[in-house]
Amino acid sequence: MASISPLLPLPTNLPTKEIPGGYGPPFFGALSDRLDLIYNPAGPDAFFESRMKKYNSTVFRVNIPPGGIFFPDPRVIMLLDQKSFPVLFDTTKVDKTDIFTGTYMPPVSCTGGFRVLPYLDPSEERHTKLKGFCFEILKSNASKWFPEFHKAFMEAGTIWDSQLTSDGRANFSDATDEFALNFLLRSIVNRDPTIRGEVDLGDNPASLLVPWIAFQLYPIIPLGILPKYVEDFIFHNFQLPFWPVKGYYDKLYKFFKTYGTEAIDIAVTKFDLHREDAIHNLIFFVCFNTHGGIKRLFPSIVRHISDAGAELQQELAQEVQSAVKSHGGLTPKALGSMPLVESTVYEVLRIEPPVAYQYGRAKNDLIIESHDAAYKVKKGEMLGGYQPCATRDPKVFANPKAFLPKRFLGDEGQRLLQYVxxxxGQETSEPTVSNKQCAGKNFVVLISRLFVAELFSRYDYIKLGPPVGKGVSPKFFFTTLQKSQI
Structure with missing residues (x-):
């Protein structure tokens, strides 16, 4: 793969500096950084912004969780601006083996004994086969996206309307989790999970995903279920056994093995993959990558639109309802004529990306440049990036911390897309089998636009209440859903 061109012009006379920051004494340095990052009341944004201010640099050394007693080396060089961050996309410079979640990789027992696609480097043959399989799944099911998404959304809308009438508020989070999973399983696995059968996922299929996903991420996130120091000692120092959540995963496995035969046959016949390998990767692709991403992204979209107020919502409703009316429904052409919807989605992806961190290990000695300086990196050092800092880079985006839904309209807006x-990867680049850009990049943007369009086809105005609950997955409730007149 050719080296990625820098996003910004390279200054000619950058001073070479030592990378600031440090790791502190063994164990205690990692503990201090972990407590400050994970349990910072203001969140990771404040942690990284304070370090940038402390070191007067967007490149610095720090320990990244977990870094506990029985976990790998937590030492990372963080890259937090638009100039340095793209090094993490360049697989001629960084190795991506086993670092999808950073310095820690969950045990392969979580995925049937297989290293799934996100943990593979493009140099591995299985990476080429599995990513090609992902592309084929997306392509072969493209005709289902619009009708199945509409069906699942309407089911969720019926629940919201009923709950709002009876309870005065509607559970956005739970209904969205269910409608997203229903949409994905109907479209990709060709099975409606609400239909009972010899193999089914029960009354609340989305709830099966929570313990399985949480088990993979608990070493690097705050769970909010115990006092801080007790939680940190248990969950960020020791690898817990998989068996307590194995039953949840086994139900997913049986479902995919039973009903996903069409997709799995494609993996075996077209990409020469082992059948078990295909099953476990398909589960990860649908349930972790896609559903997990929706679980983070859709609440962000609704929250930002709700907080923006009536003026934006009036414009969105007018654009959506006019396009739907003129095209005879919410069709691909109708969606394509909604530039404000598209710009709004891109602005959410910029200001609150669903995947906050990226990592890579230096393949060779490197010189990495920020806006202000050049830094020497040694072969084998771990590089990391906290994406919200890069996508709110004030040297690229005006008023970078503000949600500006019209930011990506017009020629200037199109130019700025390369910095999303x-x-x-860049929004203006495309995923291939030889890079690590998300295989479902275009699919995620499509269904996010479709989500906003469905929302304002059904409603003229929405209001989301404050989050309810602690931890990484608080619940959100609609307090207002004003029905549209079309």
Whole structure:
């Protein structure tokens, strides 16, 4: 793969500096950084912004969780601006083996004994086969996206309307989790999970995903279920056994093995993959990558639109309802004539990307440049990036911390798209089998636009209440849903 061109012009006379920051004494340095990052009341944004201010640099050394007693080396060089961050996309410079979640990789027992696609480097043959399989799944099911998404959304809308009438508020989070999973399983696995059968996922299929996903991420996130120091000692120092959540995963496995035969046959016949390998990767692709991403992204979209107020919503409703009316429904052409919807989605992806971190290990000695300086990196050092810092870079975006839904309209808006980096690559670049950009990049943008369009086809005005609950997955409730007149 050719080296990625820098996003910004390279200054000619950058001073070479030592990378500031440090790791502190063994164990205690990692503990201090972990407590400050994970349990910072203001969140990771404040942690990284304070370090940038402390070191007067967007490149510095720090320990990244978990870094506990029985976890790998937590030492990372963080890259937090638009100039340095794209090094993490360049697989001629960084190795991506086993670092999808950073310094820690969950045990392969979580995925049937297989290293799934996100943990593979493009140099591995299985990476080429599995990513090609992902592309084929997306392509072969493209005709289902619009009708199945509409069906699942309407089911969720019926629940919201009923709950709002009876309870005065509607559970956005739970209904969205269910409608997203229903949409994905109907479209990709060709099975409606609401239909009972010899193999089914029960009354609340989305709930099966929570313990399985949480088990993979608990070493690097705050769970909010115990006092801080007790939680940190248990969950960020020791690898817990998989068996307590194995039953949840086994139900997913049986479902995909039973009903996903069409997709799995494609993996075996067209990409020469082992059948078990295909099953476990398909589960990860649908349930972790896609559903997990929706679980983070859709609440962000609704929250930002709700907080923006009536003026934006009036414009969105007018654009959506006019396009739907003129095209005879919410068709691909109708969606394509909604530039404000598209710009709004891109602005959410910029200001609050669903995947906050990217990582890579230096393949050779490197010189990495920020806006202000050049830094020497040694072969084998771990590089990391906290994406919200890069996508709110004040040297690229005016008023970078503000949600400006019209930011990506017009020629200037199109130029700025190259700096939207949520997919492990530039928005203006495309995923291939030889890079690590998200295989479903275009699919995620499509269904996010479709989600906003469905929302404002059904409603003229929405209001989301404050989050309810602690931890990484608080619940959100609609307090207002004003029905549209079309």
């Amino acid at each position: 980096l949520w997919s492990n």
